[in-house]
Amino acid sequence: GESVGLHLPTLSVQEGDNSIINCAYSNSASDYFIWYKQESGKGPQFIIDIRSNMDKRQGQRVTVLLNKTVKHLSLQIAATQPGDSAVYFCAENTGAGSYQLTFGKGTKLSVIP
Amino acid sequence: DGGITQSPKYLFRKEGQNVTLSCEQNLNHDAMYWYRQDPGQGLRLIYYSQIVNDFQKGDIAEGYSVSREKKESFPLTVTSAQKNPTAFYLCASARGGGVDEKLFFGSGTQLSVL
Numbered sequence: 001g002e003s004v005g006l007h008l009p010t011l012s013v014q015e016g017d018n019s020i021i022n023c024a025y026s027n028s029a030s031d032y033f034i035w036y037k038q039e040s041g042k043g044p045q046f047i048i049d050i051r052s053n054m055d056k057r058q059g060q061r062v063t064v065l066l067n068k069t070v071k072h073l074s075l076q077i078a079a080t081q082p083g084d085s086a087v088y089f090c091a092e093n094t095g096a097g098s099y100q101l102t103f104g105k106g107t108k109l110s111v112i113p
Numbered sequence: 114d115g116g117i118t119q120s121p122k123y124l125f126r127k128e129g130q131n132v133t134l135s136c137e138q139n140l141n142h143d144a145m146y147w148y149r150q151d152p153g154q155g156l157r158l159i160y161y162s163q164i165v166n167d168f169q170k171g172d173i174a175e176g177y178s179v180s181r182e183k184k185e186s187f188p189l190t191v192t193s194a195q196k197n198p199t200a201f202y203l204c205a206s207a208r209g210g211g212v213d214e215k216l217f218f219g220s221g222t223q224l225s226v227l
Binding site: 031032036041042043044046047049051053089093095096097098099100101102103104105106 | 117153156163169171202210212213214215219220221
């Protein structure tokens with residue numbers, strides 16, 4: 001079936017640089033996307049979301065880009081800090097209810113001091 | 114503080130034993146969910162509830178049971194029928210059941226088999 005995937009399972013970034021985490025999705029009907037951050041042994045933490053009628057949304061130090069033409073989602077983190085080290089995963093809503101979120105496997109971001 | 118509380122943090126199950134994971138939220142959210150997380154895999158939905166006294170099976174409900182007697186509480190029982198219960202279990206809640214609802218997660222329970 002269709003599912004959310006990631007291009008890179010691990011990413012190492014120098015402190016202060018920008019990070020880009022990618023996510024490919026295959027369900028063209030998906031209408032809502034979320035990025036989560038999960039630190040080791042903890043629950044996922046909401047970062048930012050975007051609806052399919054938008055192509056960009058900015059938060060504090062984070063930007064999500066949505067390219068519906070190629071079914072691609074990315075999370076950009078500006079001035080990456082050691083506290084950003086975690087697993088990041090995207091989720092897409094493939095249906096009509098919040099229970100229909102499909103989660104990707106995640107990308108581990110390691111920040112080098 | 115508002116949030117979702119899961120307990121215990123760590124839980125061990127013996128063969129043939131049922132164990133119950135607790136999930137409580139004080140966010141006044143209508144919808145609650147249970148997910149299972151295995152290493153290297155995405156979250157998989159076990160059960161969800163969009164209103165008190167009602168719940169629905171998710172993608173991997175076999176071997177699990179839930180109840181929703183109160184809005185704040187959504188306990189998950191891992192029964193002896195679940196042959197591979199070792200995983201990290203996450204409870205989540207959302208304001209409602211709409212397509213663009215944000216899910217907020219608890220800190221998880223790591224279940225292991227003795």
